[in-house]
Amino acid sequence: MFRFRRLRTKLTVLYASLFGSVLLVMAGVVYSAIASNVEHVVRGELAASGTVFDRIWALRTMQLENGASLLSHDFGFRGAIATHDAATIQSALDNLKVRLGADTAFLIGVDGTVTAAGDPGPVKRLSPATMASLQADDATSGVMMMDGAPYQAVTVPVLAPMPMGWVVFAGKLDRTQMKSLERLSAIPLDASIVYRGGQDGWRDAAAATTRDNARLSAFVDAALKLAAPGPMPLDERAGRGLGLAKPLQSLDQNAPAVLLLRYPLARAMAPYQVMLGAMLIISFGGIALLVFGSWALARDVTRPLSALEDAARRLQAGEDVSVGVDTDDEIARLADRFNDMAAEIQAREQKITHLALHDADTDLPNRQSLEREIAALNRHAGEEHTFVAALGVDRFSHVRGAIGHALFATLMRELGERVRQSEPDMRVARLTSATLAVAFRAIDTSRALATAEALAKRLEAPLRLGENTVDVSLTVGLSDCTEATAGVASAADRATIAVDQAREARRRSTVFDPILYGDPAANLSLMSEMRSSIEHGHMLLHHQPKFDLRRRAIVGAEALVRWTHPTRGFLVPDLFIGMAEETGHIRALTEWVLTQAITDQRAMAAVGKTLAVSVNISGRLLSDREFAEVALALIEGADGEICFEITETAVIENPELALAIIDRFARAGVKVSIDDYGTGLSSLAYLKQIKANELKIDKSFVMALNDSQRDALLVRSTIDLAHSLGLQVTAEGVETETSLALLSGMGCDLAQGYLIAKPMPIGQFLGFLDNESPVAKVVG
Numbered sequence: 001m002f003r004f005r006r007l008r009t010k011l012t013v014l015y016a017s018l019f020g021s022v023l024l025v026m027a028g029v030v031y032s033a034i035a036s037n038v039e040h041v042v043r044g045e046l047a048a049s050g051t052v053f054d055r056i057w058a059l060r061t062m063q064l065e066n067g068a069s070l071l072s073h074d075f076g077f078r079g080a081i082a083t084h085d086a087a088t089i090q091s092a093l094d095n096l097k098v099r100l101g102a103d104t105a106f107l108i109g110v111d112g113t114v115t116a117a118g119d120p121g122p123v124k125r126l127s128p129a130t131m132a133s134l135q136a137d138d139a140t141s142g143v144m145m146m147d148g149a150p151y152q153a154v155t156v157p158v159l160a161p162m163p164m165g166w167v168v169f170a171g172k173l174d175r176t177q178m179k180s181l182e183r184l185s186a187i188p189l190d191a192s193i194v195y196r197g198g199q200d201g202w203r204d205a206a207a208a209t210t211r212d213n214a215r216l217s218a219f220v221d222a223a224l225k226l227a228a229p230g231p232m233p234l235d236e237r238a239g240r241g242l243g244l245a246k247p248l249q250s251l252d253q254n255a256p257a258v259l260l261l262r263y264p265l266a267r268a269m270a271p272y273q274v275m276l277g278a279m280l281i282i283s284f285g286g287i288a289l290l291v292f293g294s295w296a297l298a299r300d301v302t303r304p305l306s307a308l309e310d311a312a313r314r315l316q317a318g319e320d321v322s323v324g325v326d327t328d329d330e331i332a333r334l335a336d337r338f339n340d341m342a343a344e345i346q347a348r349e350q351k352i353t354h355l356a357l358h359d360a361d362t363d364l365p366n367r368q369s370l371e372r373e374i375a376a377l378n379r380h381a382g383e384e385h386t387f388v389a390a391l392g393v394d395r396f397s398h399v400r401g402a403i404g405h406a407l408f409a410t411l412m413r414e415l416g417e418r419v420r421q422s423e424p425d426m427r428v429a430r431l432t433s434a435t436l437a438v439a440f441r442a443i444d445t446s447r448a449l450a451t452a453e454a455l456a457k458r459l460e461a462p463l464r465l466g467e468n469t470v471d472v473s474l475t476v477g478l479s480d481c482t483e484a485t486a487g488v489a490s491a492a493d494r495a496t497i498a499v500d501q502a503r504e505a506r507r508r509s510t511v512f513d514p515i516l517y518g519d520p521a522a523n524l525s526l527m528s529e530m531r532s533s534i535e536h537g538h539m540l541l542h543h544q545p546k547f548d549l550r551r552r553a554i555v556g557a558e559a560l561v562r563w564t565h566p567t568r569g570f571l572v573p574d575l576f577i578g579m580a581e582e583t584g585h586i587r588a589l590t591e592w593v594l595t596q597a598i599t600d601q602r603a604m605a606a607v608g609k610t611l612a613v614s615v616n617i618s619g620r621l622l623s624d625r626e627f628a629e630v631a632l633a634l635i636e637g638a639d640g641e642i643c644f645e646i647t648e649t650a651v652i653e654n655p656e657l658a659l660a661i662i663d664r665f666a667r668a669g670v671k672v673s674i675d676d677y678g679t680g681l682s683s684l685a686y687l688k689q690i691k692a693n694e695l696k697i698d699k700s701f702v703m704a705l706n707d708s709q710r711d712a713l714l715v716r717s718t719i720d721l722a723h724s725l726g727l728q729v730t731a732e733g734v735e736t737e738t739s740l741a742l743l744s745g746m747g748c749d750l751a752q753g754y755l756i757a758k759p760m761p762i763g764q765f766l767g768f769l770d771n772e773s774p775v776a777k778v779v780g
Helices: 006-075 075-082 086-100 128-134 177-182 210-224 266-317 330-356 365-380 395-403 405-422 445-459 492-505 518-533 573-583 586-605 619-623 625-635 657-668 684-689 707-726 737-746 762-770 775-777
Strands: 105-110 114-116 142-147 149-159 163-172 190-196 232-236 240-249 257-264 385-393 427-431 434-441 463-466 467-470 474-480 510-513 539-548 553-565 569-571 614-615 640-648 671-677 694-697 728-732 748-751
Touching: 006 075, 006 086, 006 142, 006 149, 006 163, 006 177, 006 257, 006 266, 006 385, 006 474, 006 775, 075 395, 086 105, 086 114, 086 149, 086 694, 105 467, 105 573, 128 142, 128 149, 128 266, 142 395, 177 190, 177 510, 210 232, 210 240, 232 257, 240 266, 240 657, 257 266, 266 330, 330 365, 330 385, 365 492, 365 728, 385 395, 385 492, 385 707, 395 467, 395 737, 405 463, 434 445, 434 492, 434 539, 445 474, 445 510, 474 492, 474 640, 492 510, 492 625, 518 573, 518 586, 518 684, 539 586, 539 614, 539 762, 539 775, 553 573, 553 619, 553 748, 569 573, 573 586, 586 614, 586 619, 586 625, 586 640, 586 762, 614 671, 619 640, 619 657, 625 657, 657 671, 657 748, 694 707
Parallel strands: 474 510, 553 614, 614 640, 640 671, 671 694, 694 728, 728 748
Antiparallel strands: 105 114, 105 163, 142 149, 149 163, 190 257, 232 240, 240 257, 385 434, 385 474, 427 434, 463 467, 539 553, 539 748, 553 569
């Protein structure tokens, strides 16, 4: 579809196209009529030429049959045959061949010998089928293929009275014969003999290429299928034409022959080319006159439209435009409507711009407006830096729930007005529902933070909202606009994150810490790499021994996963285990740890060390029945005791299902240990309901035993409580001999920590078990 940039051109092309289309239709009708008439004439001439050929063929056949019959009845010729006088036979054949105008003549004896007037070689190469047809009882005629060339042949038997042989006369159906036939036609058609060439289909010696023979073969096959063959369309390399295929009698049923008459339609249309050319010249002349007239008319029509176009372009650029047209027609009325539209657009543009740069609830500038202000401050900062301070309303949900959404929006608007009144040089904006942001310049970060803290203190003064007075508490997050952090391109986003960092640190204000923020996107990508790391051996299982304080021996081990990333190096478990829980990968990781722990336990048993192995189970899995079934199926193949370590707080999320799964573990003989006891909201009710076998005191209490009598008292009471519930007690984080001695005196059952051994891979762990010196050192 053509697109015109100018209406003048479009009108001109439209009129010229309509006129040209009419001329094209007229020319098409004339051409179709001429072509139809020409095709009708050619069909008639082809049919007539076919009839002429039939008569010529019959006359030629009769001539050859008469000559052959005369020779076959000649007494001397029969005597020569009887006496095998080859010279006389050849002389008679040669004499009559010349008189009849034949191209070849020969005699086939009853014994199959061939005597020819000339070279007998081609005759001897005739196909068996052709030879059989020539030796017929009665005279016969037809097309004979000899050395790849077609011949019109006649054969007559020599009787005395029994057959003595067969006389054959043949005339070559070459181009000379076809020329003679073409001269008898009223139109200059092309005649040729087409014969079937085995698997290659029909062939014409005059065909230029294999493709021509393919088209010819398809045409002949289609023509022969007709009940009454007549002229048919024939597409050739030279163009479309008409053809007539007349089947000929053949002396070899395997090599049929057809007379093909062809006439290209282009040749028939040649006399009309002058007339068609004249029509074309007249048409082009008329179109040229029409184009000139259309162009002149369209120029007057489109001049006012060009003025409107120029005005629209200026309106797009933001100019105040107005178009004046002197006429009193539709275009003038269009210009008036355009002027009204331009005025409305300017008013709406101002409104849209305001809405795009301001918060709908408070009418304060929004994030986009703040970004523009930051860019402007950066351009004129000089030696100072541009900073963004985010002011987050504390206890946002509670405050908004208490005063309602409408009053909370009013509160944020009043806070923004306070900033404008107290600090006119600051640029204020609303970032989120509960966060304002201010952009300003300062010499360094410390002064910027002090300025933001002072502003927050002024803003925390009580606000009067209607009949209510509201107290506001703010947390400040600061970001330097000249700095950049991977994954956080916006200074406003960094300031908002700094608010969260300040709240987590229980501080009123802080500067954005990129190290604390880390790279969440990179950490999240670790989850997609976890399975690959397991398969390639980057993730290993380490074991930390558990020491029995009464038996003075290693009786178990805790399986701990360790990940050495190929590019990021060693990754602490706190980094990827928490993310695995949040992303749903924790199940696959735990199943691998359990499988590997069972494998390592077999390795321990193989060297005569039957130890209980503990595996940490995430609280997310305590509500997954399918995981429970998979885990129990794996434990059935274990060579020793398997213990699941769970945290007490993990039961709180879904206590009914979690306790049911823990009971399922207990019934299957799996030991359950309550891990990190004392760090969460410990509940005696849940402790009573959990069917556990062991309680592990968190290392934060154990490591302070030497210095805190309070922690020592808590540890002792925990040990007594666990023993009263029938639980075994394990102390984590044992790093000094004093702590070990105190725990032993308190009646603790097991100890685990760096004093006994650090977590180690299975190979090193087996060596540790074989070497008694570390254990002896602990006991001593």
